[in-house]
Amino acid sequence: MSSPVSSGPAAAKAPPSASPLAAMLALCGGALALGISPVLVRLADVGPFASAFWRCFLALPVLFIWMRLEDRSGAPRARIGLPVVLAGLFFAGDLFFWHLSILNTTIANSTFLATTAPIWVILVAWAWFGERISPATLAGLGLCLAGGAALVGNSIEIDRSRLVGDLYGAATGVFFGLYFHAVRIGRRTHAAGRLTFLSTAITALCLFVIAVALEPRLLPQSLNGWLALLALGMVTHAAGQGLVSVALGTLPAVFSSLVIFMEAVVAALFAWAVLGEALTLTQVAGGLSIMAGIAVARPR
Template sequence: MSKNPSFTLAFGTLMLTLGALAMGASVLFVRLADVGPFASAFWRVALALPPLALWAALAEGTRAFRPDRLSLLAGAFFAGDLFFWHLAILGTTVANATVLATTSPLWITAFAVLVLRQKVSRAGLLGLGLCIAGALALVGRSWQFDPQHLPGDAAGLATAIFFAGYFLAVSRARASRGAAAITLVSTATTALILLAVALIAEPTLWPASAGGLAALVALALVSQVGGQGLMAVGLASVPPAFGALVFFLEVASAAALGAMLLDEPITGLQAAGGALILAGIVVARPRARPPRTGEAGKDNSATGYREGRH
């Protein structure tokens, strides 16, 4: 990795962007899989384990297979994220679930400010506001409040909180472990938890067709190996409060794939929403600069950036 702060930041942002786009494809693959929601969540992580194990072995050797507290915690958080996401889809409208799930950057920013003591600039707050407005526009008028949907809406909010925990756990773990090891250990943890959930909640784990199996393999390779792996790589170089904004692109990716492959055309309002998300990311981007001689400041172990710069 280059020691140039601008290059490091650009590389990390690119990895997170590609990871968000890959994770956005999960909605498409889940729709094409012919298994229940909790079964598809289990297969997403279980089928990802062999390629992740190969990546970890090549990148870090046998030490990559040793569990650590933060990676185990990340896996537990991600299991909660997937569990509540599917409950939200079953218990409320997809639009409501999407809106509430995309509040995770709010929780990440709050944690970064209150616990990690990171400073968020006015540009960062403006970027967060633009991204939230963009996500709402992408969902459009489909979002609605209905008291009957409150349990599902609560599950959508829980999804955001669990993803925020996962995101921050991975960010902190990257201070001491490689991306391959973290992704492998956290995914294995998620798989064990979701296996228990699927065995209890689903009538069968097995896909009924070759097409369903292909969708599950694609879900594992694209959204889990690609999406989660790229996220872990990028979080070594990007502050978590900004990295969370990049993941608003996951919503834009889902909308774009729906338009291309599921005959769900993008409206003018949704196009404006995508533009707002891009604008928010550009506005909020950290301005990395090398330290001056003798400059005081504390290095942030989760991001690699000195506190107070963004």
């Protein structure tokens, strides 16, 4: 995967990037916003593919305003480029396979398999881009994976009848890992708002086709359903994915993918607070293991 070089005056000016501290805060904020998505998907009274489409489509107006504000501030207006297209396609694949896995296996299995994304981020960084992976990063990955397993461990089931669903969950991790690299490369030539808006438009178009083909209805039937979808678009996608794009303009993709493990911690806490799902000591220990893994793997 290579980053295309735009011609014209904008190519000479690099897109704005955040300081390391601001990027880290943006990444943590993005993980927090993404963490509430499973609860919102459950509250939306449409099918999983329809909710995925609305998540992206309803975020577009906010992302467009953000992009226009960047343009007014003098940010470069790079052409759409291959990394942006791939980011949109990879994220569409991520949501498609994640929702397929939810339909064909247990939520615990799909959640855990989706958290394998950092493995693929690391493998692509090492095998394709030739990056050196430090022992601290591998140790942090181990702690995060162990913590993710502990968060859902009591509910993980091994069942041959759900093997296809488990494979869909594993595919989710692959696509999200590829998405991270596409966004990281795209941020070399695109400001965060422009990249997020353009890639989201591509994702929304793909998911609209999928939802029309596979869902019996696209529109929610209640006000609460619309509010859940609006929160998915505004909070989970516009804020969550937008902040991740900001962070990837500064931070390494490998480390950033580990911080996204915080999403699983937030999801468990939000389910406890909103849906009354109990937290066990094992899950608390898993959350602490994830935080320890992030601390171990942090860039020096």
